[in-house]
Amino acid sequence: MGAGYKIIVEDIITESAKDEISTWTFSETTTGLFMVxxxxLLVVVKLLPAxxxxxxxxxxxxxxxxxNGFQVAYSVYLVFIYARYLFNFGIITTRCPKGEALxxxxxEIYPYFIAKHLDLLDTVFFVLRKKDNQISFLHLYHHSAMVSWxxxxxxxxxxxxxxxxxLLNSFVHVLMYAYYGLAALGPEYAKFVWWKKHLTKVQLVQFILVVSHLYYQQKLTPCPIxxxxxxxxxxxxxxxxxxxxxxxxxxxRSRRTKKNICEQKDDVTVKSE
Known part of the structure; x- marks a missing residue:
C-alpha cells in the first residue's frame, strides 16, 4: 500500500514538473524592461538628436x-500564425495550455515580441530624417507601452x-507599413496613399475591438491572467x-475647418470683385 502510494505521488510530481514552464519573476522582467x-528613450530623445x-x-x-517592405511581410506572417491559432481554438481561447502546449x-509569442522591438526603429528613422513632429508623446508612449506588454x-x-x-494589431501594421513604404517611394506615389487619414480610423476601431476582446477573454476563460x-x-x-x-x-478636423475658412474667404473675395 505504501509503495503503491509512493509511486502514484511520484508520478503526479513528475507530470506536474512536465507542465512547469520556467519564467522570469516580475522583478527580473521589469529590470530587463526598464533597461530596454x-x-x-536615451537614444531617440537625447543622443541621436544631439x-x-x-x-x-x-x-x-x-x-x-x-x-517597410520587411515589416509588411513580417506582419502578414504574424496575421497568418495568429489566424491559424484562432481557427483551431476559437476567438475566446479557453484551453489553458500547459507543458508542451504552452x-x-x-x-508563437516570440515573433510578436521581436516585432515590437523592431518597431522602435521607426523613431530612430524619424530622428535621422529630422521628422521631429512625428516624435510626439503619443509615439513614444505607444511604442514603450507595447514593448512593456x-x-x-x-x-x-x-x-x-x-x-x-x-492578430488585430498585426493586421493594422500591414496597412500602416504599406503606407509608409509607398510614401518612401517619393511624391510621385502620393496618389496611392490617399487613404492615409483612414489609417487612424482603422486604429481606433482596432482599440475598441481589443478592449472588448480583453474584457470577455478575462471574464470567460477558466485561467484568467x-x-x-x-x-x-x-x-x-x-x-x-x-x-x-x-x-x-x-x-x-482642424485641416477641414481651415479648408472651409479658406473657401469662405475665397468666396467673399470673388463676390467683392
Missing amino acids: LGIY YMERRQPYKLTNVLIVY QEVIT TWLHLLHHPTDHFVCVG PAFFHYFCMTSIITFFFLFMNFYCRSY
Missing part, C-alpha cells in the same frame, strides 16, 4: 523601402490570452484610444 526602454543637431537630415530612401504558444506577456506570464490582440496585468493592458488600450482620437481631431 531606458536605452531606447548627433543630428548640426547635420542635414538623411533621406534613407532605400533603407526605408527595405525596412511551449508551442511561447514559440510583450515583456510581461512572454517572459513573466506567457499565455494564449492575447492571440486575437496580436493576473489582475494587475489585465488592468495594465486595458488601461494602455483605452489611453491609446483617447490619444489617437485627439490626434485624429487635431490633424484632420
Whole structure:
C-alpha cells in the first residue's frame, strides 16, 4: 500500500514538473524592461538628436523601402500564425495550455515580441530624417507601452490570452507599413496613399475591438491572467484610444475647418470683385 502510494505521488510530481514552464519573476522582467526602454528613450530623445543637431537630415530612401517592405511581410506572417491559432481554438481561447502546449504558444509569442522591438526603429528613422513632429508623446508612449506588454506577456506570464490582440494589431501594421513604404517611394506615389487619414480610423476601431476582446477573454476563460496585468493592458488600450482620437481631431478636423475658412474667404473675395 505504501509503495503503491509512493509511486502514484511520484508520478503526479513528475507530470506536474512536465507542465512547469520556467519564467522570469516580475522583478527580473521589469529590470530587463526598464533597461530596454531606458536605452531606447536615451537614444531617440537625447543622443541621436544631439548627433543630428548640426547635420542635414538623411533621406534613407532605400533603407526605408527595405525596412517597410520587411515589416509588411513580417506582419502578414504574424496575421497568418495568429489566424491559424484562432481557427483551431476559437476567438475566446479557453484551453489553458500547459507543458508542451504552452511551449508551442511561447514559440508563437516570440515573433510578436521581436516585432515590437523592431518597431522602435521607426523613431530612430524619424530622428535621422529630422521628422521631429512625428516624435510626439503619443509615439513614444505607444511604442514603450507595447514593448512593456510583450515583456510581461512572454517572459513573466506567457499565455494564449492575447492571440486575437496580436492578430488585430498585426493586421493594422500591414496597412500602416504599406503606407509608409509607398510614401518612401517619393511624391510621385502620393496618389496611392490617399487613404492615409483612414489609417487612424482603422486604429481606433482596432482599440475598441481589443478592449472588448480583453474584457470577455478575462471574464470567460477558466485561467484568467493576473489582475494587475489585465488592468495594465486595458488601461494602455483605452489611453491609446483617447490619444489617437485627439490626434485624429487635431490633424484632420482642424485641416477641414481651415479648408472651409479658406473657401469662405475665397468666396467673399470673388463676390467683392
